[in-house]
Amino acid sequence: MVEGTIMSDSKETILNRVKKALGREDDDKTTTFKSAEIKRNYQQKSDLNREEILQQFAERVSEYRAVTEQIIEGELAGKILQICKNEGVEKLVIPPGLETGWTEGLSGSVSILRDEPEPLSKEELNASDAILTGCFLGVAQTGTIVLNAGPGQGRRALTLLPDFHICVVKQEQIVGIFPEAIRSLEETVRESARPVTMISGPSATSDIELNRVEGVHGPRKLHVLIIT
Amino acid sequence: MNKKNTPKLPTFEKSAKSYLDNTQLRRNIGHATQTIRGKRAGVVHELADWEELREAGSRIKAEVMNNLDQYLLQLEASVQKAGGTVHWAADGDEANRIITSLIKEKGETEVVKVKSITTDEIRLNDALKQEGITALETDLAELIIQLAGDEPSHILVPAIHKNRSEIRDLFRKKLNIEELSDEPAHLAEAARLYLRKNFLKAKVGISGGNFAVAETGTVAVVESEGNGRMCTTLPDTLISILGIEKIIPRWQDFEVFMQLLPRSSTAERMNPYNTFWTGTSPGDGPQEFHLVLLDNGRTNVLADETGRQTLHCIRCSACLNVCPVYERTGGHAYHSVYPGPIGAILTPQLRSPNDESAASLPYASTLCGACYEVCPVKINIPEVLVHLRGKVVNHQKKTGGIKQKTNPTHIGMKIMANAFRSRKKYERLQKMGRIGQKLFVKDGTISRLPGELSNWTAIRDLKPVPDQTFREWWRERS
Numbered sequence: 001m002v003e004g005t006i007m008s009d010s011k012e013t014i015l016n017r018v019k020k021a022l023g024r025e026d027d028d029k030t031t032t033f034k035s036a037e038i039k040r041n042y043q044q045k046s047d048l049n050r051e052e053i054l055q056q057f058a059e060r061v062s063e064y065r066a067v068t069e070q071i072i073e074g075e076l077a078g079k080i081l082q083i084c085k086n087e088g089v090e091k092l093v094i095p096p097g098l099e100t101g102w103t104e105g106l107s108g109s110v111s112i113l114r115d116e117p118e119p120l121s122k123e124e125l126n127a128s129d130a131i132l133t134g135c136f137l138g139v140a141q142t143g144t145i146v147l148n149a150g151p152g153q154g155r156r157a158l159t160l161l162p163d164f165h166i167c168v169v170k171q172e173q174i175v176g177i178f179p180e181a182i183r184s185l186e187e188t189v190r191e192s193a194r195p196v197t198m199i200s201g202p203s204a205t206s207d208i209e210l211n212r213v214e215g216v217h218g219p220r221k222l223h224v225l226i227i228t
Numbered sequence: 229m230n231k232k233n234t235p236k237l238p239t240f241e242k243s244a245k246s247y248l249d250n251t252q253l254r255r256n257i258g259h260a261t262q263t264i265r266g267k268r269a270g271v272v273h274e275l276a277d278w279e280e281l282r283e284a285g286s287r288i289k290a291e292v293m294n295n296l297d298q299y300l301l302q303l304e305a306s307v308q309k310a311g312g313t314v315h316w317a318a319d320g321d322e323a324n325r326i327i328t329s330l331i332k333e334k335g336e337t338e339v340v341k342v343k344s345i346t347t348d349e350i351r352l353n354d355a356l357k358q359e360g361i362t363a364l365e366t367d368l369a370e371l372i373i374q375l376a377g378d379e380p381s382h383i384l385v386p387a388i389h390k391n392r393s394e395i396r397d398l399f400r401k402k403l404n405i406e407e408l409s410d411e412p413a414h415l416a417e418a419a420r421l422y423l424r425k426n427f428l429k430a431k432v433g434i435s436g437g438n439f440a441v442a443e444t445g446t447v448a449v450v451e452s453e454g455n456g457r458m459c460t461t462l463p464d465t466l467i468s469i470l471g472i473e474k475i476i477p478r479w480q481d482f483e484v485f486m487q488l489l490p491r492s493s494t495a496e497r498m499n500p501y502n503t504f505w506t507g508t509s510p511g512d513g514p515q516e517f518h519l520v521l522l523d524n525g526r527t528n529v530l531a532d533e534t535g536r537q538t539l540h541c542i543r544c545s546a547c548l549n550v551c552p553v554y555e556r557t558g559g560h561a562y563h564s565v566y567p568g569p570i571g572a573i574l575t576p577q578l579r580s581p582n583d584e585s586a587a588s589l590p591y592a593s594t595l596c597g598a599c600y601e602v603c604p605v606k607i608n609i610p611e612v613l614v615h616l617r618g619k620v621v622n623h624q625k626k627t628g629g630i631k632q633k634t635n636p637t638h639i640g641m642k643i644m645a646n647a648f649r650s651r652k653k654y655e656r657l658q659k660m661g662r663i664g665q666k667l668f669v670k671d672g673t674i675s676r677l678p679g680e681l682s683n684w685t686a687i688r689d690l691k692p693v694p695d696q697t698f699r700e701w702w703r704e705r706s
């Protein structure tokens with residue numbers, strides 16, 4: 001393939017230009033790779049207590065115009081049924097590994113689309129009404145939900161094509177500030193190389209005269225249930 | 229930049245004049261920059277450790293630049309290990325060729341694309357069009373620009389110069405929608421429906437990227453609308469193009485940049501969506517991933533020790549929103565995909581020194597320093613501006629005759645460039661100025677300077693050096 005040779009030439013070209021720019025010898029392959037100490041004297045952990053972190057998460061998620069509710073675990077199945085009814089959800093997508101108890105109340109009134117054993121097609125996802133997932137983490141400071149394609153979350157397309165995302169966050173999954181979340185994700189990225197999606201409110205645009213409009217391409221509605 | 233397709237462009241001074249006369253444009257831009265400016269200040273204030281984050285961001289980027297060859301190799305190895313393929317493009321034409329041939333290999337003639345200034349820089353869409361490939365822009369603003377056959381005017385909100393009724397008329401005509409109001413929600417809905425069809429059938433997606441992590445090979449796209457997620461998730465093949473300066477060393481560094489970027493950019497605590505992918509994942513998203521690493525003049529920037537910091541830029545656009553010059557002229561006057569203060573320093577370094585339009589950009593500033601103050605990675609834009617003015621002058625002197633060599637503006641710029649480099653020199657110059665200016669100050673301003681310097685005051689009043697500068701006052705106080 002002709003491109004193959006062109007490409008590797010350019011690799012040499014670029015690397016040589018970089019070395020020259022940095023004042024290194026062209027054939028110096030032994031440059032030591034030292035990474036300068038970066039002072040990380042910014043905040044590493046939230047100084048709020050658990051109760052405050054929980055409240056902050058709930059508040060900040062709602063500020064993005066997502067609906068947030070705090071409930072106890074026993075009420076969850078009933079709540080999900082009620083949301084589906086209120087929002088007219090007839091076809092609900094659920095990811096592999098979702099806790100079975102969450103959908104207990106739904107049989108009969110909502111048809112459940114499972115992404116296993118065969119994955120749902122893009123068209124099926126697009127024609128569905130909602131997706132119900134758990135999450136990997138919540139970040140209080142920014143009101144962010146973090147998905148890492150783990151159990152109960154599914155592959156990325158599931159939380160993208162349906163127009164309504166119902167997300168369950170357990171109290172103990174909520175961390176205070178961003179650095180805490182990034183550190184918890186190290187393993188996801190390093191060991192399993194799974195994709196990470198961060199969601200802060202529903203899809204939005206401010207492209208028209210800077211007016212915020214919910215929902216251009218991602219789900220237009222986000223409903224977050226916090227289990228306390 | 230792509231030399232072949234770039235016609236000779238007017239200088240900033242010339243085009244700024246015509247944009248200043250366009251009141252509609254000025255009103256739109258003014259409204260937008262003011263709104264974001266206020267919001268940004270609010271969310272930045274919320275973080276008590278903002279300065280520490282800026283400092284860390286600046287150092288991490290400096291670390292990357294000083295070891296760029298090593299980090300590039302590390303990134304390549306990580307992406308390959310995670311199942312991706314890495315391509316190297318020395319210039320825009322080569323990047324366009326690589327991307328075109330990858331799309332052709334798939335037998336596709338239509339691709340979906342998420343906003344990327346890098347692809348604008350290399351004019352990828354034009355290159356694809358010549359090869360019979362349509363690249364559909366999927367950002368609302370980019371779609372507006374594409375349908376209007378227009379050029380983006382702001383890094384973050386490229387259609388900032390269009391108001392709602394202009395957009396409604398455009399959609400009515402180009403998307404064949406008869407009934408459409410000018411409500412932003414209705415306009416967004418029209419775009420959603422139009423683009424959704426295309427997302428579902430697209431086989432190839434093209435994206436830029438905000439960051440690439442050398443250590444893990446992870447690429448990040450930070451966005452609001454969800455079209456970034458669509459383009460990087462739904463197609464079978466994903467091609468992402470990133471400038472070689474977009475590297476960050478470690479995954480952990482996101483804890484710095486993901487705090488700096490959204491607050492500086494959209495002035496939110498966090499933007500709606502961030503997507504991070506590491507090569508390919510079985511059963512989830514594109515099963516083929518290509519990363520194109522682009523130089524296109526960046527190594528020239530790297531070679532200039534003062535200019536090098538320009539490569540730290542994370543394209544947040546905060547410097548545009550605080551710039552008094554940008555606010556009045558808008559983005560188009562810069563004749564570059566990179567407008568505003570960052571454009572004024574990046575464009576001339578990427579382009580040839582003979583490009584007059586680019587060489588006029590370092591003068592598109594009052595050196596007020598607001599850009600430096602807001603820059604989340606602490607790029608000293610005024611310092612680089614003055615440095616580049618010195619370079620422009622040197623180049624003109626080399627290529628011009630004796631008149632150029634003795635031009636007082638040129639000599640003045642050299643003194644300034646030198647003085648900006650150290651505080652001592654700067655303060656000494658201030659003291660000299662305070663004595664020298666006595667002759668010209670009238671009612672607290674200098675509106676006429678003698679001789680050659682009168683060119684400067686012919687179009688602007690000067691503030692004299694105050695009797696006591698802020699720094700002097702501060703020192704005395706503490």
Ligand code: SF4
Pocket residue numbers: 492540541542543544545546547548570599602603604605606607
């Ligand atoms: S120069 Fe700084 S403020 Fe301007 S866009 Fe780049 S990172 Fe943002």
